[in-house]
Amino acid sequence: MPDAHNPDTPPRIGVYVCHCGTNIAATIDVPALAEYAAGLPDVVVAREYKYMCSDPGQELIRQDIREHNLTRIVVASCSPLMHEPTFRGALVRAGINAFFLQMVNIREHVSWVHTNKEEATAKAKDLVRAAVRRVRLHKPLEKRRVEIKPEVLVVGGGIAGIHAALTIANSGKHVYLVERQPTIGGHMALFDKTFPTLDCAACILTPKMTAVGSHPNITLWTYAEVAAVEGYVGNYKVKVRHKPRYIVEDLCIGCQECVEACVYKEGRWADEFNLGLSKRKPIYLPFPQAVPQKVLIDPEACIEFKSHKCKKTCVEACGERKAIDFKQEASTEEIDVGSIIVSTGFKTFAAHRNACYGYGVYPNVYTSLEVERLVNASGPTSGEIVLRDGTTPKMVGIIHCVGSRDHNTNRWCSKVCCMYSLKLAHLIRERTGAEVYNFYIDMRTPGKGYEEFYDRLLDEGVHFIRGRVAEVADWPIHPSEEGKLVIRAEDTLAGFVRRIPVDMVVLSVGLEPQSDARDVRRLFNISCSEEGWFLERHPKLAPVSTFTDGVFIAGACQGPKDIPDSVAQAGAAAAEAMALADAKYVELEPYTAHVIEDACSGCKTCLTICPYTAIAFVEETKKARVNEVLCKGCGTCAATCPSGSIEQNLFEDQEIFEEVEGLLAYA
């Protein structure tokens, strides 16, 4: 075998073109491409195969390396994100350096985005030619091995975050759970019953919340947010910012005597937990089962903050415990963790955006989340379903797909709305005896026991009208409509337009990414879809991983999801984090930059532009130096350096120039 590492020996290149079934072969003339590649300089062998990533495909490469003494390999197939590790493995097993490989993405970049076979084939040839030119210059590189810290950070304390934190903590590893609200529980804590089993949400959730609060392996930080994330897989440094709740958490025992003693005898401010349907005091516990059981003060409402002239009856009531601290300030804490699970959840569609449904105009138009509070035994009406004037509705309309499957707002199906609408229909009918009308586009009830639940509702006499509602309005055309809200919709099964007068309208609002999802994604360096949902590494095979190693996603931040799916995903993310921690070491890609000291003038330009603060200035030598552990290989410094004295492994100037020239050298 010629010395693969000797730059003086002419390279012996093998080119492998994949059909990817018909994914590539339907649009690119694969045999012609392989034949073309065979004629390129230094190419010793070029082959095509139906699935290059399969075992026989890889064996083809390994065999050729051994038999033809190949020193460089080009694989023209899918995205390197998909199979670069696969083919590198093949090279290593055949005894040559993993980085003597160059992949050409003729699937995502060519066959999937073009229709003309002739032109697509020509483009694929250009790309292969460029890769052949470049791969000759590839140098042998070694991966770095770094230690993995066993601690895990979970961001977001909804059901997904709670489940992930408990799973990891139960395995004996330490978890930091950071939640921005004053209590964990997320959306699930708002619900009364869960579909399709109608088990009580609180009964199944609160034990898990309490377990989080008391678990020796969980550090729970509520009313706190992640402010900064640095580092890399296995070694993340995370800054957590604690918002002041004006209560010393360690001292508060949750007795709520302060709340009782507050100078305001009645609540006067919109209660966030009840979505404004009830009032709370300036000092309050978010809800009776809140975890942690610690009160907090709203400085916007508290007299002491506004005028410093309050009698401070709360402080008096707290007495010797001295848990109230009006001078508390935000504080920041830094932690080291090995991996991160992002489970930041969703928000619901702002119903007023669909002006035709009168939310915010007609008082008795509610969102589904508000109705969840109304039907909840611990909600503002103690579970009684009443209108704003206190009367019980006799006719209720539930409008599906509000802010879902709508080209004017959100195109996606929010997945949970059909089922929760059925649940609300059942609860409303059960508790009020009202006639309930569901207006749907399609009933989507796939899931264990879901379709059966739909059947049950049909038997219970709930009405179903297939048609997207045109509007909710208060203009009557018949005496029976006076004083009612009229839902107008085309009944597409009956073939005419219906007007249904009701007392209460429930808008089944869809799920949306959190409003700051884009900031959060930048913080954790993860990608998101066009709509803002966090992007998994692979939709089928890596559903909780992200493109950043050591950062996982779980729950509805990745896309609309019900409770069972969120919990399943949280368990998967926990398993990934635990597997990483148990591996103890991880290998890092060697794409880092390095300074050619002889050429460096010490201008420090690179120091300011490095987004990862990975470059330091060495005083003794007056030269810049890259910390290879911190370097992410973004290439910014190499491109910026005025004297061209920063090089990046696998992206050296000469390698890139060769690739460009190969691309431009028309055959």
Next chain:
Amino acid sequence: MKYAYYPGCSLKGTGRAYEESLLAVFRALGVELEELEDWNCCGATTYISYGELQSYALAARNLSLAKQMGRDLMAPCAACYLVLNKTQHYVREYPWIGQIVDHALDAIHLPKDIGVKVRHPLDILLNDVGLEALKAKVVHPLTGLKVATYYGCQMVRPYASFDNQRNPTSMDRVLEACGATIVYYPVKTHCCGGSQKGTLPEIGLNLIRRLLTEAQRNGAEAIATVCPLCQFNLEAFQDEASTTSKFHIPVLYFTQLLALALGVRLNEAGFQRSFINIKPLLAEKEIAYA
């Protein structure tokens, strides 16, 4: 700022008040309009029901002429605006229609490129002129005047290029900039009856009555429209649509209200053509006019 201007038949006939006020408003705002030379029927309403392809060919001729002028084409009438847009969409989306239209243009020796940008006056006012520039030119603010903005169907459906399809607000914003108060008007995109008042009078009249009732119920003192057919339906049949209470509400083109605010004389903005005299209302609201 200069645009090609396609008036269509209505603005030269039943909708003269629209053209008069529109031209006056854009003159006052310093926007030049150049009428498309040798324009023909836009192809709307009757044609589109009777022979779609003829309709596209007619629209395409106007579009081709406008494309040669090299400016965006302003089409104020909702029907023209829709059919011009629709023709561009259909020619693009259905190659077989494109071929026939190309052939028709070929026969009259016109270029096949019909890709001129078709603009509604509201679009131009909001996005090119801008509300700030408009506000700066207001001399007689419409303070306190309660207006129901009625959009009808064709401006936003099916093609909503510059406003929301189901809850358009462009006219609201433009009239608010002139000081008017926009009332809640949930039926603002409901059907005005189109030409049903002529063919199925009872159905047409019911639709008209609904729009007038809601305007009245929500406290509107005037109705602003963007379409000559809507304006005609709502204005001309008020007596006939009246039941217990009598309708008596001015129905104006939005450009007429703009003209009023910009200090254009009433009879240069088509107010003399209204069935209902606007002056008592202006006097009551203490709105100055020229």
